[in-house]
Every structure is written in C-alpha cells, then in structure tokens.
Amino acid sequence: MNRTIISIVIAISLSACSSLGVEPWEKDQLARADMALDSEKLDLALDDHIYFSKEGSSGGRSLAGGGCGCN
C-alpha cells in the first residue's frame, strides 16, 4: 500500500520536472549553506549510528551500508 503511494510520488516528481524549478539567478535562497542536504552532516552521521544500533531498520536518507557490529 505504502509502496504504491511512494512510487507514485516519485513518478510525479520525475515527470513534472520540466515545469518545476527556478532560474539560476533565483537560487539565492537554495544556495544558502544551511539549505545543503548535508548541512549538518556530523549530526546526521552520529544520529544514523545511534538509530542503526538501537533500532531494527536503517538507511533511507543515504546508503545504509554495514560496518557496525551493534545490530
């Protein structure tokens, strides 16, 4: 159920790209350092490690990988 909904959302965002978006000179806000997807990458890395070791699922935001004997 959930899977279908999400794949529809992905499909929509893909097909709508030609009409979505802004001109290069309108990217002032998006270019802010705090808008980068990895703007808090240390926090994200530490969080990923905590939740990886304490919960049953992992990954999603980025590649899950292995590399930890905690789970």
Add this chain to the structure above:
Amino acid sequence: MSIQQQRASSGFELSRRSWGHLGSFRAMASPCELLIATQDENITRAMMALATDEARRIEQKFSRFIEGNPLWQINHAAGKASPIDAETASLLQFAHQCHQLSDGRFDISAGPLMKLWRFDGGEIPKAADIEQARALVDFSKVSFNEHQLQFPAGMSLDFGGIAKEYAVDRVAYLLAEQWPAISVLVNFGGDIACPISKGASNEPWQVGIENPQRLDSAAALLEIRQGALATSGDTRRFIEKDGKRFGHIIDPRTGYPVLKAPRSVTVLAPNCVTAGMLATMAMLEGEKAEVFLSEQEVEFKCFR
C-alpha cells in the same frame, strides 16, 4: 570612467616634508597619494610598496578594462556559473546590500546604460536603445554564493562604483595593521581614508575638495584627524541639451540620468566605502540630496 587605458607606471615617487613624507603613484586612472607622518624613509618605502601592490592588485582583479582578468571572465561567462573567491564574494555581498538599501538605484550591473550615456560631447541616446539596455540591467538577477556567481547572458558587472573606495580602505587598513603608531592619509583621486588619528598635539591632515565649477582648484579645505571621505560628482562629464543638464549619475530604474543632481557630493564617514556609497546615493536622490544626507547624520558638502 573613460580614459582609463593609461596604465600606472611602475614604482612610486617620494618626497620629504616637514610633517613626514608624501608618496605618490598612479593607479585606477587616478593620482594616488599617501601622506605619511614619519621621517623614517625605510618605513615609508615599505609602506609605499605595500600600497602600490595592493592598489594594483585590486585594479588588476576588478577593472573591467583588463582582458582576461577575473572580472572579464565573469562578464564573459555567457550565462554560465563562474567560480569566485572570497574577496569577490564579499564585494558582491556589499554591492547586493547597497542595491537593496538604495531600492535598486545603485546597481553594479548598470554597465550597458552607462555605455549609452558616454558623455563624450555627443547626443542623448535614443529611447529604444535605452529600453534595450535597461533589459540587461538588474542586479537582482545576479545569483551568487561564497563560491560561485551566475547571471543571464548579456548582463555584465562593473565594480567601478566600489573598487576605488575599497582599495583606499584596504590600503589604509593594511598599513594600520602593520604600523599602528603611524598616521597615514590615503588619497586615491579624492577618495580618502585615515584610520589612525594624527594625534591631538599635531596639526590635522588638510585636504582640499575640488570645486566643480573651477576644475583643479580647491574650493574648500577639509581638516581630518581620523576617518574617511569620498566624493561623487559629474565635474567633468555631462551633456547639455535643450537647457537640461544630464549628469553622469544614471538611475538604472529609469535609464536616464538623475535630474537636478548636485554637481558633486562629498561625505565623511568611518570608512571610505561607506562615504562613497552615501555620496553616490545622495547623487541618486537628485534634488533631495542634501535632505537625504542630513537624515543620515553624517558630515557632507554638496556643490550645486
């Protein structure tokens, strides 16, 4: 903004005065002078070397007349993003703030309009040409961050309205950092900074302001112990047509020169870029230049 092809000769001239040394060189199409309050010639020479290097570095980087320099590459990027360094980014940031503070009247992308109003004694540009040029002027279309810059093809940037004042401040601050006990007055063609006080027991620095009606003769003598001043004025360049006098200060929003602007405005401020920008903004106010400046609570002198 014309006759700028003449390159500064290398080196500088130095002469001894009762109060210290006077050093001079040419850069940025202006006579550049340093009044240095020390009798020590070694220090003076070191200061002059630093000042000429820095002034020429900034000219080399930000002059729009030097083919292949960083600004030339930015202006020839044809709509693509150009990498920029931290210094360029901070100048752009300053230009951006000035653009906002002046409601779009100070615009470093106004080059195409400036080109039309050349003031080489000719005619008033055609309205159609002005419209065409205006379409290429809009700093809000320039997007930049710390590392890169991008604007639509056809547009161009000109740091002429900031670079000289910036160079004055840079030279003055670099000297003050290295020789914090020696007062120096940096004067690049009338844009002046003096970060270190001459001291209460000494005579203040005396600076003459050009009288726009009688060129090359000082109309007023300003005394400075510490601070900066800058002048904006159409002393030499204007067109008179049908009794109207079109000055060299163009309002990018209309595409036409500002009417009833003073002939020149001189402003005192803590540093030269601030003084220069206030003078330029006052010119853009036209008739209301004096009102604008009194509201800013700065010392100034307007010639009409």
Add this chain to the structure above:
Amino acid sequence: MQLKNRPKISTALAIASCSLLGHSAQVQAGEEALDDWKVDAAIMYYGEEDRVQAVEAIGNVQKAFGDESLLDMKLVVDSLTGASASGAVAQAETQTFTRPSGDGQYQTAPGETPLDDTFHDTRVQASANWAEILSPVWKTNVGVNGSKEFDYFSLGLNAGVERSFNKDNTTLVLSGAYTLDNVDPVGGRPVALSSMVLRGDYDTEEEYRAAFDQTRMEGSEDKKTMDMMLSVTQVLSRRWLFQANYGLSSVSGYMTDPYKILSQVDDTGTTQGYLYENRPDSRLKHSFYMMTKGALDAGVVDFSYRYTTDDWDLNSHTLETHYRYYFSGRFYGQVHLRYYQQQAANFYRPFLMTGEPLPEYASADYRIGDMTSYTLGLKFGQRLSGGHEMSYRLEYYQQNPENNGFDLVGQLQDHDLFPEVKAIIAQVSYSF
C-alpha cells in the same frame, strides 16, 4: 525609499562595510588557500539510564582540489561501556548467566531485566570519499570505508553517479555500495539455539569447559551487504526543495547477535534455561524516504518520512523534522523531533516455551521487536569570526518496546518484560 527608513542607511552601510573590509583582511593573509579546507569536528556523549554509555568523537576534513574535485575524509572513534539487555526475561528469582567468553558468571536481581555488563568496546572507523565534477551535468564519487572493533571488522566500497537536469533543478543520483563485515565473537560463535551451560551444573572446571565448548564454533563469520539507492532531488520553488529516495539492500551471512539469548520458560513462566539466538542468514530490505526542506527568512525547516520493509517482515515508519531559527545573524536555535515505529521481525519472540518445538530462527532482542521511539532535541549554534561555527546539542531519546501479541504466562505477568530505554545525547561541534 521611505522617509522613516532613511536614517538607517548610513548605519546599515557602516555594518556592511565592516564585513567587507573585515573579511578581505583574511584574503591577504592566506590568499585563497584558506578556502580549500573545511574541517568539522564533534564529540558526542550517549548515555542510557543504567545501561550503555558511549562517547564518540568524529572528525571530518574536506579538501577541494580546484573547482572540480573534492576529497572528504572522516575518522570516528567511539568507546562503549555499560550493560545492554541480553534478551532473557525478568524473574522472581535471582538469575545466573555465563559470560559470553565462558570465563565467569554474572547475576541479575529478582524482578530486574537481565543486562549483560560485559559489553564494552572501542571502535575506530575511517572513510575517504572522492567527488569529481565531470561536466556541468555529471558528477561522480567513489569511496572506501573501514571500521574495526574488538570482535568485528568491516570494509566497504561505494560509488555513485549524479546527473542534473532542467537547469540544475532536478538531480538524479544512483549509488551503490558493497560492504564485507567479519565477526569474530569473544568466546567463539554460539551454536544456534544451543543451551547456555552454567558452571554450577558441573563438578569440575574441565567438565564445564568441555560442555561450554560444545556450544561454541571456532573461527569467524562473514556478512556481505550490497546496497543500491536511487535518489531524486527536485527544486520546487525559490525556497523549497524535495527529495525522494528508494534504497535496496541485500544482506547475506552471519546476522545473529552472538551475545543475545532467549529464556525458555515453563507454564508458570519460570525460566528453565537459556538458548543462544539464531537469525536467518539473508535479509532483503527496501527503504522509501521523502524529505522536503525550506529556506525561511530567519530559519530553515525540514520534514521527512521514511518507510522501510524487509523479508524478515520488519516494517518501520519514521517521521522527523528539524526547525532552525536565527535569533541574529550569528546565533541560532534548533528543534529536532523524531518519531519511529517498528513492527517486529517474524522470528522475534520475547521468550520460548519448554515443550514446544524449537523454531528455526528466534531472537528476543527488543531492537527487532515491536517498538516505538521518539527523540526530542535542542541545538544552539553560534557563528564565530572567520567562518567558524560552534554548536551544542542536547537530545532525549526514548524507546518503548511493546509486546507483539505473546501471552505472558505465570510469573511473567508480574514483571516488566518490555522496559523503556531512556537516553540522553549531548554533543559539541566545531567547524572551521
């Protein structure tokens, strides 16, 4: 220009000019070299009430080579101490367990959840990643990472390609990773679902040792992980962007936790023995992740949702948001909220019953049982001169394990078999 705004201009200009002249003073000092390096460092404390305590130090160095290449290197060192739930259930009597190494025993007081306090380890992890801009629309990256713990070794490779479309408004990333892990547990790997032997049941040390060795296998085991992810990032407007990811992960090899056990109880709920857990040796995982992030006038906000599912039937939903507000240009506060809910793996059971046939796979590890958890966090950051930034983070994390439908027999009803786990996370970071 409105009249009343006018007096502000000279002040605003003076401030703007200060940052212009202040910043460029550094350009002179180091020319452009300063801009090539970016260093982030953080130290984090993670502490559970009565259980695991960890200190983790992380350092990340980024070095740009021209405009086209970027090297990213990360080093993580962490140290764990304290106890974690062994999987056994609480009892009205004192319980005695054999340590994983076979050397010695530990006891759990009546009514307490059995915790194995032998758990302490130091982990060192290093990774390096190289990103290269191939053309205005193509980017690529490759990386290696390795980590070492006392009983664990991991080595991984990853690579990705990125293509941007539509004036850079749409970005498609395809990445993959291969990781090889090697586990060499203390005292050897337990034989699947074998019974824990206790010294007290044997007359001599030799007899006990011989019996213990019967429950152990020599040598190490491998685990291989293949990951693939497809990610789309779309600029929605001048201030909003959206990201959607699909991740596929295939794991094969040894996934059993060699230190986890299950209690075997009789009809009265009284423990008759302990069995070492056993998990399947393959797992295929899917993840779906959606995130939107917005640039506000005085802040940033993001919301994300993640759904994961796998062939162990462990499904999860995660909702997360960060909201940052700039009190001034130099100081911000940030709130972090996270809600997580998972459905147990199909072989999870809180205990086993004597007399019933043993399942092929079983684990009482609450981390793969039914559970909800939430996180509440606060962060404050301060921009210092020269582009440095200092930040402080404090979070509260609580796990609420739940019973996924097992009848609690006899005395088990008197004990909290699904105790909450409460943890505090404190972190200080510095970037320059």
